[in-house]
Amino acid sequence: MQETRLDTGRIRAARRVIDPVFLDTPLYRCEALEPALGCAVSIKLETANPVRSFKARGTELVATQLADRGSRAVVCASAGNLGQALAWSGRGRGLDVTVVASRFATAAKLDRIRALGAKLELVDGDHELARERAAAIARYDGIRLLEDSLDLETCEGAATIGMELVDAAPSFDTVLIALGGGALATGVGHVMKALAPEVQVICVQPLGAPALTHSWHQRCVVTTDSTDTIADGVAGRYPIPAVLDDLLVVADDAVLVRETSIITGMRLLLEHAGLVVEPSAALGIAAILEDPDRFAGRHVVTIVCGSNVDLDAYHRWVGATPLHRP
Amino acid sequence: MQETRLDTGRIRAARRVIDPVFLDTPLYRCEALEPALGCAVSIKLETANPVRSFKARGTELVATQLADRGSRAVVCASAGNLGQALAWSGRGRGLDVTVVASRFATAAKLDRIRALGAKLELVDGDHELARERAAAIARYDGIRLLEDSLDLETCEGAATIGMELVDAAPSFDTVLIALGGGALATGVGHVMKALAPEVQVICVQPLGAPALTHSWHQRCVVTTDSTDTIADGVAGRYPIPAVLDDLLVVADDAVLVRETSIITGMRLLLEHAGLVVEPSAALGIAAILEDPDRFAGRHVVTIVCGSNVDLDAYHRWVGATPLHRP
Numbered sequence: 115m116q117e118t119r120l121d122t123g124r125i126r127a128a129r130r131v132i133d134p135v136f137l138d139t140p141l142y143r144c145e146a147l148e149p150a151l152g153c154a155v156s157i158k159l160e161t162a163n164p165v166r167s168f169k170a171r172g173t174e175l176v177a178t179q180l181a182d183r184g185s186r187a188v189v190c191a192s193a194g195n196l197g198q199a200l201a202w203s204g205r206g207r208g209l210d211v212t213v214v215a216s217r218f219a220t221a222a223k224l225d226r227i228r229a230l231g232a233k234l235e236l237v238d239g240d241h242e243l244a245r246e247r248a249a250a251i252a253r254y255d256g257i258r259l260l261e262d263s264l265d266l267e268t269c270e271g272a273a274t275i276g277m278e279l280v281d282a283a284p285s286f287d288t289v290l291i292a293l294g295g296g297a298l299a300t301g302v303g304h305v306m307k308a309l310a311p312e313v314q315v316i317c318v319q320p321l322g323a324p325a326l327t328h329s330w331h332q333r334c335v336v337t338t339d340s341t342d343t344i345a346d347g348v349a350g351r352y353p354i355p356a357v358l359d360d361l362l363v364v365a366d367d368a369v370l371v372r373e374t375s376i377i378t379g380m381r382l383l384l385e386h387a388g389l390v391v392e393p394s395a396a397l398g399i400a401a402i403l404e405d406p407d408r409f410a411g412r413h414v415v416t417i418v419c420g421s422n423v424d425l426d427a428y429h430r431w432v433g434a435t436p437l438h439r440p
Numbered sequence: 441m442q443e444t445r446l447d448t449g450r451i452r453a454a455r456r457v458i459d460p461v462f463l464d465t466p467l468y469r470c471e472a473l474e475p476a477l478g479c480a481v482s483i484k485l486e487t488a489n490p491v492r493s494f495k496a497r498g499t500e501l502v503a504t505q506l507a508d509r510g511s512r513a514v515v516c517a518s519a520g521n522l523g524q525a526l527a528w529s530g531r532g533r534g535l536d537v538t539v540v541a542s543r544f545a546t547a548a549k550l551d552r553i554r555a556l557g558a559k560l561e562l563v564d565g566d567h568e569l570a571r572e573r574a575a576a577i578a579r580y581d582g583i584r585l586l587e588d589s590l591d592l593e594t595c596e597g598a599a600t601i602g603m604e605l606v607d608a609a610p611s612f613d614t615v616l617i618a619l620g621g622g623a624l625a626t627g628v629g630h631v632m633k634a635l636a637p638e639v640q641v642i643c644v645q646p647l648g649a650p651a652l653t654h655s656w657h658q659r660c661v662v663t664t665d666s667t668d669t670i671a672d673g674v675a676g677r678y679p680i681p682a683v684l685d686d687l688l689v690v691a692d693d694a695v696l697v698r699e700t701s702i703i704t705g706m707r708l709l710l711e712h713a714g715l716v717v718e719p720s721a722a723l724g725i726a727a728i729l730e731d732p733d734r735f736a737g738r739h740v741v742t743i744v745c746g747s748n749v750d751l752d753a754y755h756r757w758v759g760a761t762p763l764h765r766p
Contacts, residue, residue, distance in 0.1 A: 135466075135467075135469075138464060139466070140461075140465070140466065140488035140489065141461075142488065142489050142490050143461075143490055145490065145555065146552065146555070147448050153685055157488075161467065161714060162466035162485050162488060163466065163468050164468050164469055164470070164471065164484075166714055226472065229471065229472070230471075265524050317606070320763075355604050369521040383753070384716065385751060388487060388492055388716050388748070389716070390710065390715070391712050421714040422714070423714070424766070425710070425711060
């Protein structure tokens, strides 16, 4: 395969650094979902851990390095999951963690960032403004800025999910990956292309936050003026050129899905898998719903990447009335 | 420790027979739950697998033995989780599986038993009548009757959970175990007493289905005329003498909890852990809610043993209005 910024040997080594509570997550066939989707579906579940998302795989690497070098502080921008994960990983290593987030971020995520002892700073704008502010804090305070998807630890941490998929001696032929900044997609995609190149790597992004998907199709960075999606975890506007380069190497496709499909995906995961997930974690199911012919007869793995959701919003989306039974 | 029917060596060996998809389940600290409970809480999550409960750890042992001996059929009575698990394990080994259940059993469980290819027979009575009917089928057809909690495979399969708790080098001091027929409690309890005797083993049963708890306290079998609980998975009336004997060896206490506490436990697991669970899986949290002083300052593991629940009932119990935020 063509080179990416990621390194398979470093990804293997990362597994020895990451707290085992985040590793070897459940991977299982979910037959109850299959009649509604028309294909075999396996779930890789990244929510049954202390921060309820996959992000700590990356922050464990960063926090370990910082602690080893005697650093005392780190700052990141976050829609909420990276911030929680960095707060958790930093706390265990005596690091002062600052998280910058949009004041419109999911309240449940902001609550947990505070509860984990991080300093939380809110900006009156979207995630891109939070990124600017985090960079300014890093410059001013002279501390490490952790940049999601740009910093290799975030990609190679996420890539350990791919290693676990490959180690499971896959019977699947397709992996569906939520596409936000690109750490999860380039991480898992790199491992698939390196070690299981027969598996199709398909990235999924909301129509309301399509910048990186448009960039992938046009093979150059495309930005957008705004985002409009409930999938807060993947709502970026400014793709990072180096991440796009990697994504062009490892992704077989990148597709966009409607909000209604994301909501139906969340509902199906609740009804047939018993899983409460955040919108970003339903993107894979949404992609199947939008193009069932493409996936008919295939065996798809979807990475359920997070479950940090405001329950009142969740009930509003998914509906609290007795749900349809098959 | 005093002897039980279980054998630590056989439990170790069981891990090599059980499909890995059911093993090494998540075990993680859930700090978000702790302010409401006043103690440290870790979750052992047994729902992220193809049958959404721990029961397949036992049925994998039974089905393997039957297949090795050339048997072709097996029957069990079930409130729904054992039946699903036996259907899954039997299907993979070419066994004809018959499950007898109460027609009042949770519909979601019965649907899955059918979907997994088992023959489902419903009786017009409760779980004890289903047990009688299953025994009659076994005699008439000359096939193996799998009896939950009596048959050692069900206890030693469940005991592999205990092995995983011990292997995690526990920082916890208490394990809370849902008490139904007793397979889970005697299984996990045996391993704790054998390998981590400093850990307190506390069994939890609903006030509305108290037969085995009363039996444990009186040190002889006590039956009840009826049950009245939403915790369908643990609603037995006729404790098995041999199981009681083992429970007397391994349990440090057995407590009863109210239905309202079970419901509050389910709600807390949803609000603070993002987990949809069936009532039996909330018994441990209910026990903490009913006696917070007892657990104050301790580190408790609760085994979240199943998530097979009718969603309409779940919404009715837990409430669908925007939930209290801390």
